[in-house]
Amino acid sequence: MKQMEGGVCAAKGYKAAGIYCGIRKNKSKKDLALIVSETRAACACVYTQNLVKGAPIAVTKANVADGYACAIICNSGNANTCNANGVEIAETMCDLLGVALGIPSGDVVVASTGVIGKPLDIEPIANGIAPLVAALGDDSNAAAEAIMTTDVKKKEIAFEFILGGKACHIGGICKGSGMIQPNMATMLGFITTDAAISPAMLQKALSEDVPNSFNMVSIDGDTSTNDMVTVLANGMAGNKPVTTEGEDFSAFKAALSAVTQYLSRSIAGDGEGATKLIVCQLKGAKDHAGAVKLSKSVINSPLVKCAMFGADANWGRVLCALGYAGVPTDVHKIGVTFSSAAGAVEVCKNGTGVAFSEELAKKVLSESEISIEITLGEGEASATAYGCDLTYDYVKINGDYRT
């Protein structure tokens, strides 16, 4: 497998575009994105588990029920959620795009992200569809930009991989910076591949991947209402279609995982106001479910997050967060090590502090990517959760987001 340029346009037969259509007040920020496959593609999606769901989620679910789609349209600046006419607006977006592209509106995936509870005006979108389609090209940058909200960095990646002797490609873009604790699905992520794979196997690959990638990210413990990840697979690489488990399915999953792991880490590292990516690697748990709960509890603790911001090796807060995670654990076996590019420093062994150099700890915790390595010594299960530090800027960004 080798990394390549091109994001969602890296795979054969995909074009993308992103424009400013007028949903946002700030004209310098694109707000409408489009991804189109030349041919009808197998389509798999996972969605937020929040009971309050964006209207586009319901419309997309209905549209991809047959396992296929041709295009993805997404606006930023407004989540189209908790609005009386939300479903109608989302359906109109699909209808207008279907007419413009000459495809059934039922082959459109629709997504929205931004403020909740503000009616979404269809007019700028209706006027924007023609220029959006006209802008379609081989560059996924504009689309990656148009789906961003408070994100600071664009998030895109692509890989080439081999299936049954054929070169296949897979690439993705995503957004997500606040209101991020995906649960069974996540944020907005759009992934394209030219591999040939059946809708059922594509959905299986995505559903098995997400619990270990996007669902292990948490910026603030807030599970959004509009989370969604979509994969389109148009088969244009010409490989023998993947229709069962086996070597090819495993190779596809590995490629999908390469994309989702990169995108997940990108989201965590670009958390609202974040200055550091925090990776919590937990080992030696009794079972996987417990490992997930424990590692996420550490990543979500505001006190741990503040300590990481301040480069303070306050490991007691890590133990505290493990202790309230709701997982039976022998606290007298817990070990904690902080590590980064600057080195590693063991701070706790058998649930008790060990002497360490405060100077080294400060150096380790001043890096932009920090690992909190936890050992439980109770079994073989492990989990890795991704988060970020809690900073003044998170408060600033979210103290006045709506107005």
Place this chain on the structure above:
Amino acid sequence: MKQMEGGVCAAKGYKAAGIYCGIRKNKSKKDLALIVSETRAACACVYTQNLVKGAPIAVTKANVADGYACAIICNSGNANTCNANGVEIAETMCDLLGVALGIPSGDVVVASTGVIGKPLDIEPIANGIAPLVAALGDDSNAAAEAIMTTDVKKKEIAFEFILGGKACHIGGICKGSGMIQPNMATMLGFITTDAAISPAMLQKALSEDVPNSFNMVSIDGDTSTNDMVTVLANGMAGNKPVTTEGEDFSAFKAALSAVTQYLSRSIAGDGEGATKLIVCQLKGAKDHAGAVKLSKSVINSPLVKCAMFGADANWGRVLCALGYAGVPTDVHKIGVTFSSAAGAVEVCKNGTGVAFSEELAKKVLSESEISIEITLGEGEASATAYGCDLTYDYVKINGDYRT
């Protein structure tokens, strides 16, 4: 029932003291507190449910297993948690105090609060016990001050109430500002009463009270390792002892609740860095457990907390937090109103936004105490949770607490 001065010294037969003994570097901040009852008192305690527990918790549990105690000693500046010699230190504190007061060490409640994982030096405490006992007096202020960590405001209250025709008194002090999401117990709270009540009924009263008072507070979702609430009842008011349920038990519970409700609100309003007390009043839930989960989910959402800091009526975040609380709810029936001393503004009805005056909303949300009133329309259960806004200062305080 009428409010009175005196905190833990308001009830007959109690004296208190607080001094600086040298646990903290900052000599201007008291760090050792003592509360003593003239006679052996019935004693009830509730403790943190965090699996990582402070050593004093274990020692206190053993000491009060017989239902009685005479004195409470508490240091701040160090939690005596996750230390190899923690139990030994806590036991020594009880032994030294027992000798100084001429009581069995098994009649001492011991508590510690502060940094986790830093060994607690017994020397300043050993040297401090004589001056501490010498300082005993009728003023609970010094004790209330000596148990504070990052708290800005002292928290004490007292009431007079009538049991079987006799005037009884109950008063309490507590501390708590960060690492606050009590679970089945909470923070440090010390309550004294001269009412006569059996240990069993006292424990029953406390255990029934805490789920609706301290356990409904959350500053940051972090359940501490050292939470504890203790009530001493020495019977010196001379009322007929409360030994069963009935009118007197109900009157005692009402008095206890008056103390714990006041202290709970004080903790929430004095959350680390907080500028506002946030009260989430949720009504119309199917059952109480669901109402608790839903109201706490709103109070804990970093995004809701930041919006309150910015006086931004971003009700979509309230719906989002309700949606991920893990409680089955018909989101199309949810109503939300923000209210304060400046008025009330309805922002959401039937899960959808309603037109409102942004100007009024800004005024309402700029007050120092804000209610988020939520109606579900699904049943008769309700719950009230207490929290605060998330501010720059929370990050500042916790970015460098340990050093």
